[in-house]
Amino acid sequence: MSESLRIRVVRSGGVAGISRRGILELPAQEPSGQQDPDWFTMAHQALNQLRSIQEPATAPAVRDAFTWSLNIDGEDHVVPDQLLVGPARTLAEHVITLRGSR
Amino acid sequence: MDKETQPPAASSHPRHHAVPPYLLAAMAACDGAWEAPESMREIISSQPTLDKADGPVSVTRTRIATRARQTMLLDQALLHERSTAHQKLTWLIEPTGRLNRIISDAQGVEITPGTLIRSEGQKPSADIDVNRAYDGLGHVYGFLADLFKRNSLDGSGLVLRGTVHYGEHYDNAFWDGTQMVMGDGDGEIFNSFTSSLSVIAHELGHGLLQYTTNLQYQGQSGALNESIADVFGALVEQFVAGDDAAHASWLIGKGLFTKAVTGVALRSMIEPGTAYNDSILGKDPQPATMAEYVKTTEDNGGVHLNSGIPNRAFALFAKALGGNAWETAGSLWFNVIATRTLPENADFATFAEQTLLQARRDHGAGSAVESALKQAWDTVGVVPRLKENDDE
Numbered sequence: 001m002s003e004s005l006r007i008r009v010v011r012s013g014g015v016a017g018i019s020r021r022g023i024l025e026l027p028a029q030e031p032s033g034q035q036d037p038d039w040f041t042m043a044h045q046a047l048n049q050l051r052s053i054q055e056p057a058t059a060p061a062v063r064d065a066f067t068w069s070l071n072i073d074g075e076d077h078v079v080p081d082q083l084l085v086g087p088a089r090t091l092a093e094h095v096i097t098l099r100g101s102r
Numbered sequence: 103m104d105k106e107t108q109p110p111a112a113s114s115h116p117r118h119h120a121v122p123p124y125l126l127a128a129m130a131a132c133d134g135a136w137e138a139p140e141s142m143r144e145i146i147s148s149q150p151t152l153d154k155a156d157g158p159v160s161v162t163r164t165r166i167a168t169r170a171r172q173t174m175l176l177d178q179a180l181l182h183e184r185s186t187a188h189q190k191l192t193w194l195i196e197p198t199g200r201l202n203r204i205i206s207d208a209q210g211v212e213i214t215p216g217t218l219i220r221s222e223g224q225k226p227s228a229d230i231d232v233n234r235a236y237d238g239l240g241h242v243y244g245f246l247a248d249l250f251k252r253n254s255l256d257g258s259g260l261v262l263r264g265t266v267h268y269g270e271h272y273d274n275a276f277w278d279g280t281q282m283v284m285g286d287g288d289g290e291i292f293n294s295f296t297s298s299l300s301v302i303a304h305e306l307g308h309g310l311l312q313y314t315t316n317l318q319y320q321g322q323s324g325a326l327n328e329s330i331a332d333v334f335g336a337l338v339e340q341f342v343a344g345d346d347a348a349h350a351s352w353l354i355g356k357g358l359f360t361k362a363v364t365g366v367a368l369r370s371m372i373e374p375g376t377a378y379n380d381s382i383l384g385k386d387p388q389p390a391t392m393a394e395y396v397k398t399t400e401d402n403g404g405v406h407l408n409s410g411i412p413n414r415a416f417a418l419f420a421k422a423l424g425g426n427a428w429e430t431a432g433s434l435w436f437n438v439i440a441t442r443t444l445p446e447n448a449d450f451a452t453f454a455e456q457t458l459l460q461a462r463r464d465h466g467a468g469s470a471v472e473s474a475l476k477q478a479w480d481t482v483g484v485v486p487r488l489k490e491n492d493d494e
């Protein structure tokens with residue numbers, strides 16, 4: 001938890017087909033627990049959560065939903081909008097607001 | 103102008119009045135690619151079933167089913183014109199049903215459906231989003247009923263449901279498999295998603311596909327799904343405005359961007375890639391030809407990007423024909439998906455080929471319609487793929 005951490009997020013799709021992307025770099029020297037909110041802890045919660053997401057067996061009938069791609073510490077996860085909840089969603093929504101990179 | 107010689111369709115179905123409707127329905131359902139409306143199911147199940155053997159028979163069965171579905175479409179249109187004389191047949195082909203809309207309010211939360219706020223026949227609400235959603239669903243229903251003699255999305259009077267005020271500043275609208283869901287937009291880039299009829303109808307277009315040819319939402323079949331939803335969205339908007347192909351804007355989502363954005367709409371069907379060029383949003387990334395096809399893992403393989411290619415083919419085709427796009431061009435596209443002649447994983451080439459086959463069925467080989475369609479596919483760089491056993 002003391003090493004630096006990079007989080008990249010892309011939200012693609014939607015009826016507009018306009019992607020939004022952002023990067024969050026958490027420097028190593030900033031101790032966990034001193035940020036507001038604690039993105040380090042949230043990133044690790046998000047990773048655990050993303051690893052346990054079960055894709056439905058049948059193809060979903062939803063159309064024009066957003067698709068989220070999260071890369072946390074080099075680990076890739078692609079998640080449909082409806083399955084992205086909790087800390088992973090909070091983190092993802094925060095990251096795409098950064099750098100104005102729509 | 104599309105009345106060349108007596109309708110070839112009539113001569114290719116010389117015996118369609120000799121086939122009893124229940125048998126026709128059984129034939130239409132025999133390949134499992136079409137689910138008969140509820141009112142027909144009992145009658146079908148009481149009839150002796152067709153040969154159930156697999157193997158070469160299934161090819162024959164597909165052909166029988168496809169033919170039968172085409173005949174039924176023709177019958178539906180004919181019956182509508184003479185509905186008083188054929189009441190008993192009409193209920194078989196078209197189960198009773200009427201426009202039924204239900205609009206709910208998610209009140210800023212990401213839930214569906216939310217709180218019921220306006221149901222069919224109720225007076226307009228004080229909420230403009232509620233009314234635009236309600237009116238939009240009505241336009242979609244009227245379009246399907248007037249032009250394709252189809253009773254709602256499923257042909258059986260499906261209740262049309264919409265949720266407004268989904269989420270907070272939510273920059274999207276979608277079809278969730280049962281209803282349309284509209285966000286309010288962030289107010290900085292996007293206005294409310296109910297502000298564009300083409301977007302409302304686009305979402306319902308996904309519903310129509312779900313109940314006809316449910317093209318897989320990935321890669322080229324996904325881009326076709328997107329494109330056909332755009333075609334549907336544009337046609338409903340043109341139909342309501344009374345715009346013919348020459349005067350139509352061919353834009354999807356006009357009015358959706360705020361004034362802060364340098365752009366006219368989400369997409370241009372006639373000139374993909376030109377809808378916006380903005381300092382924040384960047385340039386409209388849609389390709390206009392196969393040579394520019396976008397390979398990406400995002401957006402289910404770029405379904406909202408590569409849809410520009412078949413979109414442009416449709417718009418070019420409709421403009422070349424002249425007149426109202428929803429008539430010849432629109433009904434041709436509709437017939438392809440409604441007869442389920444297309445595999446759900448179809449690519450652009452297979453779809454193009456099916457549209458050409460449909461053009462020959464509807465208008466005859468060598469017709470002006472067929473050559474305009476060939477030209478359109480050629481311009482966007484899609485080479486229709488001929489398949490064997492096409493005996494039309």
Ligand SMILES: [Zn+2]
Binds near residue numbers: 063308328331
């Ligand atoms: Zn769509």
